[in-house]
Amino acid sequence: MLLTRLFLTVVFLNGFAVSIAKADDFTVDEIKIEGLQRLPDGTLLNYLPIVVGDPVDDNQITFAISELYKTGFFANVQFFRDNDALVVRVKERPSIADVEFTGNSDIDDDALKDALLDIGVTRGQIYNRSLLEKLTLELERVYFSQGKYGVKINTEIEELDQNRVDISITISEGQVALIKHINIVGNDVYSDDILLDELESGVPSSWSLFSSIDEYSKPKLNGDLEKIRSYYLDRGYIKFTIESTQVSITPDKQDIYVTVNVSEGDRYKISSSKLTGELVVNRRTMESQIVTRQGMWFSRSLMTTSKKRLESQMGRIGYAFSEIKLTPDIDEERKEVALTYFAIPGEKFYVRRINIHGNDSTQDQVFRREMRLMEGSVLASNLLDRSKIRLQRLPYVETVNVDTVPVPGSSNQVDLKVSITEKLAGSFNIGAGFSQVQGLLFNVGLTQENMFGSGQRLSLNVNTDRANTIYSAAFTEPYYTIDGISRTVSLSFRNRNAARQRINNFQTNSGNLNISYGVPLSEFNTLNLGYGLSYIEITPSIINPSRDVTEFLEANDGQTAYTNVTLNGSFSHDTRNRTIFANAGSQQTIGINMTMPSSDLEYYKIRYVTNTYFGLTSATTLLLRSNLAYGSGYGQTDVLPFFERYFAGGIRTVRGYDSNSLGPRDPGNGFTIGGNMRVTGGVDYIFPIPFVEKPPSSVRLSLFFDIGNVFLDNFNTYNAPVGDNGFQADQLRSSYGISLVWISPIGPLRFSYAQTINDQTSGGNIANDPADFGDRIRRFQFSIGSFF
Numbered sequence: 001m002l003l004t005r006l007f008l009t010v011v012f013l014n015g016f017a018v019s020i021a022k023a024d025d026f027t028v029d030e031i032k033i034e035g036l037q038r039l040p041d042g043t044l045l046n047y048l049p050i051v052v053g054d055p056v057d058d059n060q061i062t063f064a065i066s067e068l069y070k071t072g073f074f075a076n077v078q079f080f081r082d083n084d085a086l087v088v089r090v091k092e093r094p095s096i097a098d099v100e101f102t103g104n105s106d107i108d109d110d111a112l113k114d115a116l117l118d119i120g121v122t123r124g125q126i127y128n129r130s131l132l133e134k135l136t137l138e139l140e141r142v143y144f145s146q147g148k149y150g151v152k153i154n155t156e157i158e159e160l161d162q163n164r165v166d167i168s169i170t171i172s173e174g175q176v177a178l179i180k181h182i183n184i185v186g187n188d189v190y191s192d193d194i195l196l197d198e199l200e201s202g203v204p205s206s207w208s209l210f211s212s213i214d215e216y217s218k219p220k221l222n223g224d225l226e227k228i229r230s231y232y233l234d235r236g237y238i239k240f241t242i243e244s245t246q247v248s249i250t251p252d253k254q255d256i257y258v259t260v261n262v263s264e265g266d267r268y269k270i271s272s273s274k275l276t277g278e279l280v281v282n283r284r285t286m287e288s289q290i291v292t293r294q295g296m297w298f299s300r301s302l303m304t305t306s307k308k309r310l311e312s313q314m315g316r317i318g319y320a321f322s323e324i325k326l327t328p329d330i331d332e333e334r335k336e337v338a339l340t341y342f343a344i345p346g347e348k349f350y351v352r353r354i355n356i357h358g359n360d361s362t363q364d365q366v367f368r369r370e371m372r373l374m375e376g377s378v379l380a381s382n383l384l385d386r387s388k389i390r391l392q393r394l395p396y397v398e399t400v401n402v403d404t405v406p407v408p409g410s411s412n413q414v415d416l417k418v419s420i421t422e423k424l425a426g427s428f429n430i431g432a433g434f435s436q437v438q439g440l441l442f443n444v445g446l447t448q449e450n451m452f453g454s455g456q457r458l459s460l461n462v463n464t465d466r467a468n469t470i471y472s473a474a475f476t477e478p479y480y481t482i483d484g485i486s487r488t489v490s491l492s493f494r495n496r497n498a499a500r501q502r503i504n505n506f507q508t509n510s511g512n513l514n515i516s517y518g519v520p521l522s523e524f525n526t527l528n529l530g531y532g533l534s535y536i537e538i539t540p541s542i543i544n545p546s547r548d549v550t551e552f553l554e555a556n557d558g559q560t561a562y563t564n565v566t567l568n569g570s571f572s573h574d575t576r577n578r579t580i581f582a583n584a585g586s587q588q589t590i591g592i593n594m595t596m597p598s599s600d601l602e603y604y605k606i607r608y609v610t611n612t613y614f615g616l617t618s619a620t621t622l623l624l625r626s627n628l629a630y631g632s633g634y635g636q637t638d639v640l641p642f643f644e645r646y647f648a649g650g651i652r653t654v655r656g657y658d659s660n661s662l663g664p665r666d667p668g669n670g671f672t673i674g675g676n677m678r679v680t681g682g683v684d685y686i687f688p689i690p691f692v693e694k695p696p697s698s699v700r701l702s703l704f705f706d707i708g709n710v711f712l713d714n715f716n717t718y719n720a721p722v723g724d725n726g727f728q729a730d731q732l733r734s735s736y737g738i739s740l741v742w743i744s745p746i747g748p749l750r751f752s753y754a755q756t757i758n759d760q761t762s763g764g765n766i767a768n769d770p771a772d773f774g775d776r777i778r779r780f781q782f783s784i785g786s787f788f
Helices: 041-047 058-070 109-117 130-145 192-196 218-233 283-287 300-315 364-368 381-392 547-555
Strands: 009-013 016-020 030-034 074-082 085-092 095-102 152-160 164-172 178-185 241-249 255-263 269-277 323-331 336-344 350-357 397-406 413-422 426-435 439-451 456-464 468-477 486-497 506-520 525-540 561-574 585-595 603-615 621-633 677-687 699-711 733-744 747-756 780-783
Touching (some): 130 164, 300 336, 381 397
Parallel strands (some): 178 255, 350 413
Antiparallel strands (some): 074 085, 152 164, 397 413, 439 456, 468 486, 525 561, 621 677, 747 780
């Protein structure tokens, strides 16, 4: 077929040279497309302003070429006539196969790719050389915002087959520009020092060797400006404004000078706080949520708090999308502000369906039974929040997100989309080490927190060291009844040679069987009740027996084997937001373990344990903890049996001191004999890993202070004056240090390094004691485990 070429003139259209042949007008009977590789024919035809049956001339051809170039898909466009067929020949622009970064360390690849996505540079998009300049400018903007003004960016294009290209970006990040001075202009009420103390940015002191507060970044500066604004707005200066901010950089792009111009304005008091609108909750209840009071200085934070509290109060009865509109009426003459809270409850919402997502290993009902909202119930915001917390507290849940999805066609119904990220529920714990006192240590344990996806818990453990061999097993059904009563059955056997731990001088073989029930009294309160059977056989040492042991056996007519029926009970109040790495709430437990009257031995042990978490910032937490315990005999037993005594010292009580090394000692051999009273406590300041932009949630660092000891009635603690028996506050040992807990891919790792404060050296009050070597110090301590 003869092709009639239509090249009579050359035009430049949108920066492209295009050849067009002049010919007679004709009517298009067919459109032929040539040169497409990736795009389908339909895409080109969709943009082509000519269809079969249209008469065409030179003007229409020129317009059609212009429209195809505008798409950005083509590097060249030509039109030909083949009899009455219109031939469109194109050359596609290459597509981006991949974008690779090298040299970037402060900003990861994903963040840079997200920035380039905003300007259309991403895998699969059409490549245009004009994008390179935009690409460079965008990356410079990202680095400039982080204070990296010396950044250098180089791009290289590699052509690939199938009309594709790779973009390689080499980045030399340079150094962060440092803030040399921050100048605040216009502040008369509050001095520069007061305002600068509020900022995250600044000039570090000469002794702050590792401070990063002088590293400039635009987001950090914007946050600091908001802190200045909040400081004034929370102290009555309702018309405070930041008029301008100037950031100057030295020619070498190393030093930053910041000037902030402010206008303080006058100070205003609150003249009244009124509540109006549609009140769906009792007025007195609603007004009690308002914390702004007449006569107070105006405070934006208190006003915002009041707004949230009022909305939450309406949300508790189903008005989940209620709104409080705030209207401040300023009296310039009196310098007062009248606040009006206008309630707009909207519609009451109901839950249509609850959809669980992400539970690949766990049965649906395991999560549904933790929900405090049911399908068909009112969408109560407090129950929704509580449901999320209960799910988050499950040991086999990593994260929980709950979204309310409107139901199409309904104005007052939502579906709850519960998205759960599960974590490994099984753990295999193994530990090994060496101690001068205990020798080779080894323990192995198998725990499944979510057996077969049912939420049931099974644990099997074996612990051995030079002094102990312990076998234990426990099974917990968290929902033994439909009401949420749990049941735990546990069994353990122990062979113990206490002398090898330098704990008294005896051997025992013991076994315990226990069944306990957890009864939920409310969302936060649980009552635990249990019973069991215990057996112990005592073998006193033939060589150098402990006086403590021989006196106990003599008091019991030389009997060495004892069988006891045990009872136990506890009450727990737990408001923690999660069971692992909590950062809010508290846990308090008071409990008692005792043997039944008429058992071979009659005694009891009581305990009180508290852990309280305070969120200081979004990333730091303060933990206050205490552990008090006391035991004694009753009925036919005068004292707490020596094998039931408490011990202290080690990574879980008072760090820096060797395990079980604190408290009274045998005057004959210096062995620790334990006590019938334990007092331990401490403070932890928990913080994320420093110098890391996004610290992993699986790691927790803390600075700690530990204090504690054990005491024995009618017996003095080691190095206490003779006659100072029982509890003596001045005998509490203490330490401080740093601790790291990491839920690692190979399991939970715990490390601590401690410095003792008031440890006692040798030369105590144990007369003629050759083993009087002082407190046993163990500054570095650790435990290891692994997950499967």
